[in-house]
Amino acid sequence: MKNRITEVFNIKYPIISGGMVWCSGWRLASAVSNAGGLGLIGAGSMYPEVLREHIQKCKAATNNTFGVNVPLLYPNIEEIINIIIEEGVKVVFTSAGNPKTWTKKLQDSGIKVAHVVSSSKFAVKCQEAGVDVVVAEGFEAGGHNGREETTTLILIPQVRKSIDIPLIAAGGIATGNGMLAALALGAEGVQIGTRFALTQESSAAAEFKNLCVNLNEGDTLLSLKKVGPTRMIKNEFYKQVQEAEDRGASAEEIKALLGRGRSKKGIFEGDLVEGELEIGQIASLIKDLPLAEDVVKSIITEFNASAKALSGISF
Missing domain, CATH: 3.20.20.70 (Aldolase class I)
Structure with a gap:
């Protein structure tokens, strides 16, 4: 390739x-x-x-x-x-x-x-x-x-x-x-x-990883739009941000709520309640925690198989 x-x-x-x-x-x-x-x-x-x-x-x-x-x-x-x-x-x-x-x-x-x-x-x-x-x-x-x-x-x-x-x-x-x-x-x-x-x-913390592999479609949403759009898992901190944004809080208020080290607290330290839990929508399709090498291998194997299967298709 x-x-x-x-x-x-x-x-x-x-x-x-x-x-x-x-x-x-x-x-x-x-x-x-x-x-x-x-x-x-x-x-x-x-x-x-x-x-x-x-x-x-x-x-x-x-x-x-x-x-x-x-x-x-x-x-x-x-x-x-x-x-x-x-x-x-x-x-x-x-x-x-x-x-x-x-x-x-x-x-x-x-x-x-x-x-x-x-x-x-x-x-x-x-x-x-x-x-x-x-x-x-x-x-x-x-x-x-x-x-x-x-x-x-x-x-x-x-x-x-x-x-x-x-x-x-x-x-x-x-x-x-x-x-x-x-x-x-x-x-x-x-x-x-x-x-x-x-x-x-x-x-990332084991608690964060285990939460992510149990997510369903729609469990992540964009938030913090007044500060910088960020996709997060819906948890207690997310709810606090949404409540502030819904009542028209200023960017300064949102920044104060965010504070320092919020993503570290959630992703690295595993605080699933007050942490900022950033992850993509595709997490709802992921249900395991493999080695990175195996991820690369599976991507290439599936890519090659699908490309081969599609090569003969015409309409």
């Missing part, structure tokens, strides 16, 4: 694990890379020196390419970028900010850059900024989402028509059939978050 995504990142399969806060440490990133995909370390929940430690451990655990996901609004962004360059990381996925700011500096250091967007408009801006790859993420995804609330099914073909550079689809993809659908719509690879968050190597 060779295409522009596998060539840009020097990987076997065009499967990228999301750089998720409190889930994507060196164990998950190295496991995905060892399985032939591209594992990402999630810098969004790490202090600079913690990130350096995870990068060094990941280098020791895999000889394959791995990367780091960096929210560009990170308070220590310059220090983070310098650590990534110093440690010889080959791939960086950026999000939540202007890709023009750091893309050239990273590329001048031999790093391939992908940027995550939620609309065709911002995909074009990424291409103009010179990024190597665009990731288009539909609002089925967990965690922080675009305000447009465009689904992956609609977003991918629109972005494909808007740009010429390699395109990765994200949001609501967890299976080989999902990957096949994304590629049929014009993507050349997939970024998968929730499925890898719910694996043995994910650093």
